[in-house]
Amino acid sequence: MYTTIIEPRVSETDGVGHINNTTIPIWFEAGRNQLFKLFMPDSSFQNWKMIILNMNVDFVDQIYFGQDVKVYTWVKRIGNTSLELYEELHQKDRLCARGTAVYVNYHLERKTSEPIPENIRVELQKHLK
Structure with a gap:
């Protein structure tokens, strides 16, 4: 699991007094x-x-x-060219948001996906949920 600490900014707070929902994907x-x-x-x-x-x-x-927010990021699944992440946001030990994201390993010039290299795959496996 990867852990990242976020310090919420005033500009991310909406008129209702909490962090705006559009901010959460950015923190993830x-x-x-x-x-x-x-x-x-x-x-x-x-x-x-x-x-x-x-x-x-x-x-x-x-x-x-x-109040600081902790972002927890796990690898949920590793495919041949893609990976799925599972993520959570916690504030004061409360689960506040959770999500998933799917990424593909992509070669911009060739405009094609590529297999995830073995050395990266080994590192990703250390963070499987």
């Missing part, structure tokens, strides 16, 4: 940065490999400004 993506580094160690957009195919979010409880 922030939790994927360590995964992106596996596929693109230099973080270069010219060599970007991870293309998102699907994302789902379940909103479980409200999230508020002024």
